[in-house]
Amino acid sequence: xxxxxxxxxxxxxxxxxxxxxxxxxxxxxxxxxxxxxxxxxxxxxxxxxxxxxxxxxxxxxxxxxxxxxxxxxxxxxxxxxxxxxxxxxxxxxxxxxxxxxxxxxxxxxxxxxxxxxxxxxxxxxxxxxxxxxxxxxxxxxxxxxxxxxxxxxxxxxxxxxxxxxxxxxxxxxxxxxxxxxxxxxxxxxxxxxxxxxxxxxxxxxxxxxxxxxxxxxxxxxxxxxxxxxxxxxxxxxxxxxxxxxxxxxxxxxxx
Amino acid sequence: xxxxxxxxxxxxxxxxxxxxxxxxxxxxxxxxxxxxxxxxxxxxxxxxxxxxxxxxxxxxxxxxxxxxxxxxxxxxxxxxxxxxxxxxxxxxxxxxxxxxxxxxxxxxxxxxxxxxxxxxxxxxxxxxxxxxxxxxxxxxxxxxxxxxxxxxxxxxxxxxxxxxxxxxxxxxxxxxxxxxxxxxxxxxxxxxxxxxxxxxxxxxxxxxxxxxxxxxxxxxxxxxxxxxxxxxxxxxxxxxxxxxxxxxxxxxxxxxxxxxxxxxxxxxxxxxxxxxxxxxxxxxxxxxxxxxxxxxxxxxxxxxxxxxxxxxxxxxxxxxxxxxxxxxxxxxxxxxxxxxxxxxxxxxxxxxxxxxxxxxxxxxxxxxxxxxxxxxxxxxxxxxxxxxxxxxxxxxxxxxxxxxxxxxxxxxxxxxxxxxxxxxxxxxxxxxxxxxxxxxxxxxxxxxxxxxxxxxxxxxxxxxxxxxxxxxxxxxxxxxxxxxxxxxxxxxxxxxxxxxxxxxxxxxxxxxxxxxxxxxxxxxxxxxxxxxxxxxxxxxxxxxxxxxxxxxxxxxxxxxxxxxxxxxxxxxxxxxxxxxxxxxxxxxxxxxxxxxxxxxxxxxxxxxxxxxxxxxxxxxxxxxxxxxxxxxxxxxx
Numbered sequence: 001x002x003x004x005x006x007x008x009x010x011x012x013x014x015x016x017x018x019x020x021x022x023x024x025x026x027x028x029x030x031x032x033x034x035x036x037x038x039x040x041x042x043x044x045x046x047x048x049x050x051x052x053x054x055x056x057x058x059x060x061x062x063x064x065x066x067x068x069x070x071x072x073x074x075x076x077x078x079x080x081x082x083x084x085x086x087x088x089x090x091x092x093x094x095x096x097x098x099x100x101x102x103x104x105x106x107x108x109x110x111x112x113x114x115x116x117x118x119x120x121x122x123x124x125x126x127x128x129x130x131x132x133x134x135x136x137x138x139x140x141x142x143x144x145x146x147x148x149x150x151x152x153x154x155x156x157x158x159x160x161x162x163x164x165x166x167x168x169x170x171x172x173x174x175x176x177x178x179x180x181x182x183x184x185x186x187x188x189x190x191x192x193x194x195x196x197x198x199x200x201x202x203x204x205x206x207x208x209x210x211x212x213x214x215x216x217x218x219x220x221x222x223x224x225x226x227x228x229x230x231x232x233x234x235x236x237x238x239x240x241x242x243x244x245x246x247x248x249x250x251x252x253x254x255x
Numbered sequence: 256x257x258x259x260x261x262x263x264x265x266x267x268x269x270x271x272x273x274x275x276x277x278x279x280x281x282x283x284x285x286x287x288x289x290x291x292x293x294x295x296x297x298x299x300x301x302x303x304x305x306x307x308x309x310x311x312x313x314x315x316x317x318x319x320x321x322x323x324x325x326x327x328x329x330x331x332x333x334x335x336x337x338x339x340x341x342x343x344x345x346x347x348x349x350x351x352x353x354x355x356x357x358x359x360x361x362x363x364x365x366x367x368x369x370x371x372x373x374x375x376x377x378x379x380x381x382x383x384x385x386x387x388x389x390x391x392x393x394x395x396x397x398x399x400x401x402x403x404x405x406x407x408x409x410x411x412x413x414x415x416x417x418x419x420x421x422x423x424x425x426x427x428x429x430x431x432x433x434x435x436x437x438x439x440x441x442x443x444x445x446x447x448x449x450x451x452x453x454x455x456x457x458x459x460x461x462x463x464x465x466x467x468x469x470x471x472x473x474x475x476x477x478x479x480x481x482x483x484x485x486x487x488x489x490x491x492x493x494x495x496x497x498x499x500x501x502x503x504x505x506x507x508x509x510x511x512x513x514x515x516x517x518x519x520x521x522x523x524x525x526x527x528x529x530x531x532x533x534x535x536x537x538x539x540x541x542x543x544x545x546x547x548x549x550x551x552x553x554x555x556x557x558x559x560x561x562x563x564x565x566x567x568x569x570x571x572x573x574x575x576x577x578x579x580x581x582x583x584x585x586x587x588x589x590x591x592x593x594x595x596x597x598x599x600x601x602x603x604x605x606x607x608x609x610x611x612x613x614x615x616x617x618x619x620x621x622x623x624x625x626x627x628x629x630x631x632x633x634x635x636x637x638x639x640x641x642x643x644x645x646x647x648x649x650x651x652x653x654x655x656x657x658x659x660x661x662x663x664x665x666x667x668x669x670x671x672x673x674x675x676x677x678x679x680x681x682x683x684x685x686x687x688x689x690x691x692x693x694x695x696x697x698x699x700x701x702x703x704x705x706x707x708x709x710x711x712x713x714x715x716x717x718x719x720x721x722x723x724x725x726x727x728x729x730x731x732x733x734x735x736x737x738x739x740x741x742x743x744x745x746x747x748x749x750x751x752x753x754x755x756x757x758x759x760x761x762x763x764x765x766x767x768x769x770x771x772x773x774x775x776x777x778x779x780x781x782x783x784x785x786x787x788x789x790x791x792x793x794x795x796x797x798x799x800x801x802x803x804x805x806x807x808x809x810x811x812x813x814x815x816x817x818x819x820x821x822x823x824x825x826x827x828x829x830x831x832x833x834x835x836x837x838x839x840x841x842x843x844x845x846x847x848x849x850x851x852x853x854x855x856x857x858x859x860x861x862x863x864x865x866x867x868x869x870x871x872x873x874x875x876x877x878x879x880x881x882x883x884x885x886x887x888x889x890x891x892x
Contacts, residue, residue: 013785029511029627041738045789046782050296052477055517055622057393058299074625097448098786108297112417116405117360125354129369135362139387142362142394146298182362 002027003082007035010089011047011099019087020044026077032088033061033072036100048099056213059147063100064089069149069211091152107148110168113196114175118187134183141178141222143214144171150208150218156201167198170208170218177222180229190233193226200227259718260453264290266699267442267457269429269484272300273392273688274668274695275463276399277352281696282461283406283421287703290455291403292424292444294479298400301465301477302688305392306520306618308374308384309689310682311349315366316373317381317565322346324380327864329683331546332378332576333646333676334818335833335873336497339857340653341674345683345690352689353385359405361398363387375525376681378576380550381565384682389520389618395685427453429483430794431721432460432491432664435711439491439663443721447791450784452725454718458710459699462488462649462658462666463692467501469795470803471642471753472745475507475518481795482802484670488649489801489847493658495839496672496852498647498802499809500819502679503754505580507641509598514626516641519601519619521681523636524573526615527562528603530584531635532592538599539572542583546872547575578678578818581640585754588639598639604632640754646679646819647809648672650838655698656691663702663711667695677818728793734779737793744771744799752807757823761811768807772800801847805839808849812837830875859883 005026008019022039033051040047051061054073061072066080066087080086094102119128150170157163168176176193179185193199206219216222233239266282268275271293282289293300312325325346330337353371357363363385364372373382387394407417414420429444433454441456464484468476485495506519524530532538543551551572552558558571573580584599594600603612609632613620616631623629623636649666650659656671658664668688675683728737751764775796780789815829816822835851842848862870862882871879 027512030513031626034513040788041736041742045736045738045780046787048786048788052295052299052301052479053304054477055304055514056625057390057618058295058303058477060295060299076625101448101786104296112404112407112411116401116408119358123358125351125358128354128357130362130365131369132365132372135365139362142387142397143390144397145303145393146397179360182360 005035005077005080005082006085007039008085008087009036009039009047009100011044012096013098014096017096017099019089030077031073032065032070032075032077032086035077035086036072036088048097048101050101057145059145059213062091062147062149062152064091069153071147071149071213074213091148093152093154093158094148104148106164107146107151107169107171110172111175113168114172114179115187115189115192117179117182117185119184120186123184128184130183137181137221138178140216141174143216144174145214146171147213149211149213153207153211155205155207163198163201167201170202170223172197173199173202173226174216174218174222177226180226190226190230194230194234199223199230202227259722260451262290262453262455264288264455264457265703266290266459266461266696267292267455268461268463269442269487270300270463270465270668270670271295271297271423271425272302272463272465272668273395273399273685274670274692275300275461276396276403277689277692278461278463278665278667278696278699279421280399280402280406281693282700285697285700287700289421290424290457291422292427292429292442292455294428294447295426297423297425298396300396301479302396302685303393304475304477304518305395305685306389306518307376307522307525308386308391308682309349309353309395309685310376310379310383310680311353311385311686312346312383313350313353313371313373313385314381315370320381320383323864325349325383326861328379329680330676332680332683333678334828335676336817336836336854337676338653338673339855339861341691343861344653344694345674345687348690349686352686352693356395356398356689359398359402361394363394374522375570375574377521377524377574377580378680379682384525386522388614389522389616391685395688424453428791428794429487430725431717432487433713433717433721434491435714437492437662438711439661440711441713443718445725445784448786450787450790452722454713456713458706459663459665459703461695461699462664462670463668463695464670466645466669467799467802467806468642468645470744470748470799470806472749473507473516474642475504475516476642482798483795484666485648485805486798486801488658488661488664488666488670489805489839489841491661491664493661493664494650495647495805496650496836497677497809498645498672498805498839499813499837500646500677500817501642501806502577502644502646502819503581503640504643505577505584505640506601506638507643508622508627509594509637509639510596510627517622517626518641518643519636519638520616521577523601523603523616523619526603527606528573528601529571529606530573530580531600531602532587533594533600534592537573538587538592539575539580539583542579542586543572543575544579546869547579551575576678576680578821581754582821584638584640594637596637598637600635601638602635604634609633642749644669644679644684645806646672646675646677647806654694656695657698657702665695665699667691677820725794728778728780728790730777730779732779734777735774737775737778737780737789737796740771740775740778740796741792741799743767744796744803747771748803748806752803752810755821755823756810758811761807764807765804765811768800768804772804775800804847808847809837809839812849830873830878833873834875834878
C-alpha cells in the first residue's frame with residue numbers, strides 16, 4: 001500500500017533556484033498536494049506552496065507536474081508509476097516569488113480591464129427573468145475557478161513576456177464571452193475584445209481548453225464565438241454603411 | 256523595531272469570503288475608504304466550498320414560503336437557542352440579498368418561468384435554496400469579487416486610481432487588533448509573500464474570518480480556518496458565545512484517507528439521494544426525534560412520493576437537520592452497520608438517471624470520479640461526519656453586528672455567534688454572510704461617521720509588542736516544530752471534543768490543550784520570513800489553541816445535548832439549559848473564563864408563529880405559563 005516516491009521540487013526565488021530531491025512515503029489514494037504537505041511537515045518546513053480547499057474548487061494549488069500544468073490537489077499519485085520521479089515546478093508564465101508560489105497579479109490586473117456586467121437601467125433586483133437555456137452558455141464560463149492554468153499554458157504569453165500588456169489571456173476571453181452572452185447585459189465588448197484585450201492574437205491551438213480542470217471549452221465555446229462576433233461587427237456591410245452616414249449600426253453602447 | 260508600512264482607512268475588513276466582501280462593498284458604497292485583508296488570494300476564500308445554495312424565502316418554487324416560515328425553520332434547526340432577532344432579520348432580508356447578486360451578474364439556475372430556481376434542503380419546509388448546480392459558493396464569491404472590481408472601475412473613472420477607495424490586501428495575515436483605550440484603532444499583520452509587517456490604522460474593524468475547523472483532524476475546512484477572528488476578538492476584550500456548538504456535517508468523504516472529510520453536498524439528499532447502512536436499510540426512519548415526527552415520512556413509499564408531491568406527503572427523514580443525521584450515521588457505524596471504510600452509503604445512482612446526476616451534481620460527480628474512483632451515477636458513495644462549521648462566535652449586537660464590549664469592532668458571518676443557535680441549517684450560511692455582512696458594513700460606516708473626526712490612535716508600544724510576538728517563533732534550539740503541535744491538537748479535538756462528548760474526555764482534552772499551549776509558545780521555525788508556511792502555522796497555533804479551549808470549556812459546562820453539542824452523559828435537551836448562553840472571555844491573566852448569560856426572550860408575535868405544543872418541547876414550564884393559551888398569529892400551515 002505504502003511506497004517511497006522520489007520527488008523533485010523546484011526551490012528558490014526570483015534570484016534563481018534549482019530542483020531539490022526528496023524521498024517520501026506515499027499511501028493509497030493520495031494526491032500530489034498530500035505529498036508536498038508531507039515533505040513540508042517532515043523535511044522542509046519552509047517549503048512555500050499555495051493551497052486552500054484541497055478539493056478542486058478554489059484553484060489555488062496550480063503548478064506544473066512533470067511539465068504539465070495541473071492542480072496538485074486533483075493529481076492522483078496513481079497516475080505515476082512507483083519508480084517514476086515526480087517533478088513539481090512553479091507555473092512558468094508568472095514570476096516566481098518563492099518555491100512553488102508565483103506572482104499571479106497579472107490576472108487581477110487584466111480582470112479590472114474588462115468592463116463589468118451592466119443590466120438594463122430601471123430593471124430592479126428581483127425583476128430579472130431569464131430562461132435556463134439562455135443562461136447555460138454563460139454559466140459554463142462561470143464554472144471557472146481562476147486557477148490560471150489556461151493563462152499559464154497559453155503560448156502567446158508563456159514565452160513572450162512582451163505580449164502581456166496587449167493580451168488578456170483565455171481566462172478573460174471566457175469572461176468577455178460570458179458577459180457578451182449574458183441575456184441581460186447591455187454593454188458591447190466586441191470592439192475592445194480585439195483592440196484592448198488582444199483576442200486576435202489567439203490562434204486557437206486549444207492548449208487552454210486541454211488544461212482546464214473544470215472542462216470549460218474555452219476555445220470552442222468562448223474564443224471562437226467571440227472572434228466571430230468581432231468579425232461580424234467589423235465587416236458587417238450594413239453596419240459599415242451606417243457608420244459612414246453617421247448612425248450607429250448596432251443597439252449596444254460601445255465601451 | 257523599525258518603521259513599518261502603514262495604511263490609514265475608515266474601515267478595515269479582515270477576511271474576504273462572502274461576509275467580508277459584502278461588508279466591504281457596503282462600507283465603500285456608504286462612502287468609506289475601505290480595505291479588505293485576506294490570507295489567500297482574492298477570490299479563493301472558503302466560501303467557494305459552499306455547494307448547495309443560499310436559503311431565501313423568495314417563494315419562486317413553492318408560493319407558500321415566506322420569511323415567517325424561514326424564521327420558524329431556522330429556530331427549529333437551532334433548537335430554539337438562536338438569537339431570535341438575528342434569525343428574524345436573516346429571514347426577512349435574505350431575498351433582497353440574493354436578488355441583488357443577480358443585479359451584480361450572478362447567474363443562478365432558473366425556474367421554467369425564468370425566475371431563480373430553489374431546491375429542497377434539510378430542515379427547510381419548502382424548496383428554498385437558490386443555487387447554481389452544486390457550486391453556489393463559487394458563484395457567490397465570484398459575483399462579490401466582480402462587484403468589488405466594478406466599484407474599483409468606478410473609482411478609476413473618477414479618481415484615476417482603481418484603489419482610491421477600496422483596496423484588497425491579498426495574502427496578508429492579521430495577528431493583532433490594536434486599540435486606543437476601549438476602542439479599536441487598527442490592526443497589525445504581515446505580508447505572507449515577504450514576511451514584512453504592516454500596520455492598519457482604522458476606527459472600524461470588521462471581523463469576517465470564518466471558522467475554526469482546522470483544529471479538528473477530519474474537517475471540510477481549508478487551512479485558513481484557524482479561528483483567527485474568534486481569537487482576535489477575545490484578545491481585544493470581546494466575548495464568544497455558543498462555542499460548544501460545532502456542526503459535524505453528516506456527509507464527508509471517508510475514503511481514500513487523503514480526502515477524508517471533504518464535503519459531499521446535502522443537495523445529494525435534497526435531490527433524492529438516500530442513506531443506507533451495510534444491511535441496505537434506509538436507517539434514518541429509525542432516527543426521527545419526537546419534535547420532528549409530525550413533519551417527516553414514516554414509510555419509504557411516502558418519502559418517495561414527497562419529491563413529486565410535497566403538499567400531500569411528508570418529507571424523507573434523510574432531510575432532517577444536520578445534527579440529527581450526523582448522530583444517526585455515527586450510531587449506525589458504532590453498532591457495526593457501517594460501510595467498509597467506516598461510513599454509511601449515500602446512494603443517488605438508483606434514484607436518478609445518470610445524465611440528471613451529472614447535470615445537477617456536476618462537482619460531486621467529478622470529485623468522486625477523480626479522487627475516489629467512484630462513479631456516483633452507478634454506485635453509492637461512502638460518507639461519514641466531518642467537522643464543518645462552528646455555530647459559536649463573537650458575541651454581537653443583532654442589528655449592527657457590533658462586538659459586545661469593543662466599540663468599533665464588528666463581526667459577521669461564521670465568526671459571529673448567535674444566528675444559528677445550536678445548529679445551522681444548510682443554506683443558511685451563505686444568506687447569513689450576505690445579510691450580516693451588509694449590516695456590519697452599514698454599521699461600521701455609521702460608527703465612523705459618528706466619530707466626527709475623533710479617531711482613535713495606534714500606540715507605538717502596541718506595534719512593537721505585536722512585532723515581538725510575531726517574530727518569537729524564529730528562536731534557536733531544537734524545540735517542537737509547529738506541524739507536530741498542530742497534528743496533536745487536531746487529534747485531541749477530534750477524539751475528545753468531537754461529535755459525541757463525555758465529561759472525562761473533555762477534562763483530558765483541557766489538560767492536553769494546556770500542555771500544547773506551552774509547547775506552542777516554544778515552537779521554533781526554520782528558514783526566513785519570505786512565504787514561510789512553518790512560521791505562518793506557528794502564529795496560527797495561538798488562535799487555534801485559544802478557540803479549542805473555549806469549545807472544550809463551554810462543552811464541559813453545558814450539561815445537556817442540543818444541536819451541535821451531544822453529551823453521552825447528558826443525552827437529553829434541557830429546557831432549563833435552553834435559557835442560557837455560555838459566554839467565553841479572557842481574564843486579566845489570559846485564562847479563558849466561561850459565564851452563563853440569559854438568552855433574550857422572543858417577542859409574542861414571533862412565539863405566535865409556533866403551536867403551543869411545539870413550544871412545550873423547547874420551553875420550560877414557567878416560560879410556557881407566561882404565554883397566552885393560544886398564541887396569536889396562527890400556527891404552522
